[in-house]
Amino acid sequence: KKNNSELSVSGGTRQSPINIQWRDSVYDPHLKPLKIHYDPTTCLYIWNNGYSFQVEFDDSADKSVIMGGPLENHYRLKQFHFHWGAINEWGSEHMVDSKVYPAELHLVHWNPVTSTSFEEAIMENNGLVVIGVFLKLGAHHAGLQKLVDALPAVKHKDTIVEFDVFDPSCLMPSCPDYWTYDGSLTTPPLTESVTWIIKKTPIEVDQNQLEEFRMLLFTSAGEEEKRMVDNFRPLQPLMNRTVRSSFR
Numbered sequence: 533k534k535n536n537s538e539l540s541v542s543g544g545t546r547q548s549p550i551n552i553q554w555r556d557s558v559y560d561p562h563l564k565p566l567k568i569h570y571d572p573t574t575c576l577y578i579w580n581n582g583y584s585f586q587v588e589f590d591d592s593a594d595k596s597v598i599m600g601g602p603l604e605n606h607y608r609l610k611q612f613h614f615h616w617g618a619i620n621e622w623g624s625e626h627m628v629d630s631k632v633y634p635a636e637l638h639l640v641h642w643n644p645v646t647s648t649s650f651e652e653a654i655m656e657n658n659g660l661v662v663i664g665v666f667l668k669l670g671a672h673h674a675g676l677q678k679l680v681d682a683l684p685a686v687k688h689k690d691t692i693v694e695f696d697v698f699d700p701s702c703l704m705p706s707c708p709d710y711w712t713y714d715g716s717l718t719t720p721p722l723t724e725s726v727t728w729i730i731k732k733t734p735i736e737v738d739q740n741q742l743e744e745f746r747m748l749l750f751t752s753a754g755e756e757e758k759r760m761v762d763n764f765r766p767l768q769p770l771m772n773r774t775v776r777s778s779f780r
C-alpha cells in the first residue's frame with residue numbers, strides 16, 4: 533500500500549498521457565481479450581464538473597465490470613467522461629505516432645478486490661483501469677447522440693441531469709486491439725494508479741456532435757462564460773516504461 537507521497541505525482545515516473553510510438557510497442561502474447569459486461573441500468577446521471585461532462589454509474593455491486601486483458605481481477609465501472617479541443621485539429625490526451633484526435637473518451641473503473649471505494653482506489657498502485665477510446669471526425673454516432681441531446685441540461689459547471697439507461701458498450705469500437713501501459717490520472721491528484729488500456733481503433737462522430745461538446749461551459753451560471761474546450765493535459769515523458777500491444 534502506498535500513501536500519497538509515495539505515489540509520486542507530477543514529478544512522477546509514470547505520468548499520463550503519452551505519445552504511443554507504434555513501432556516501440558511490444559506485442560505481448562499473454563495479453564487476453566478484454567471482457568466488458570456493462571449493465572445499462574447502472575447508469576445514474578450526467579453532470580458538468582467544471583472540467584468535463586461525466587456520466588456516473590452505480591458501483592455498489594459487480595454489475596458493470598471489465599476483466600481479462602492485462603487485468604488480474606475484475607474492475608467496476610464508476611464513470612466515463614471526455615477530453616476534447618476547440619477545433620478538430622487537437623483534443624485527445626494520448627497520441628499515436630504523434631497523431632492527435634479531436635477527442636478522447638475515458639471509461640473509469642476501480643479495483644473492488646484491493647479497495648473499498650473509488651476514492652480509495654485512486655491512491656492504490658493500479659487501483660484504477662481507464663479505457664481510452666479515440667474519437668475521429670466521420671459518420672454520425674447514433675449511440676453518442678443520446679448523450680449529446682442531454683448536454684444542454686448540463687451547460688454550466690455543477691449542473692446535473694438524470695440519465696437513466698445507457699450502455700457505454702455502444703461507445704466501444706468493435707476491433708479488440710489495444711495498447712496497455714502503467715500511468716496516472718491526467719488531472720489533479722495526478723496519482724500514478726492507472727492501468728491504461730488504449731483502444732487502437734477510433735470511433736467516428738460527426739461535426740455537430742463535437743460542436744455540442746464545445747458548447748458546454750467551464751463556468752457556473754451567472755459567471756462570465758468560458759467555453760469548455762481544450763480540457764486535455766500535455767504529453768508526459770515515457771521514462772522507463774514499455775507500451776505493450778494485444779496485437780501483432
Ligand SMILES: COc1ccc([C@H]2OC(=S)NC2=O)c(OC)c1
Nearest residue numbers: 638640662716717718719720721
Ligand atoms: C477524482 O477522480 C478523478 C480525477 C481526475 C481524473 C482525470 O484523470 C483522467 S485519466 N481523466 C481525468 O479527467 C479522473 O479520471 C479518471 C478521475
Ligand SMILES: [Zn+2]
Nearest residue numbers: 613615638718
Ligand atoms: Zn480523463
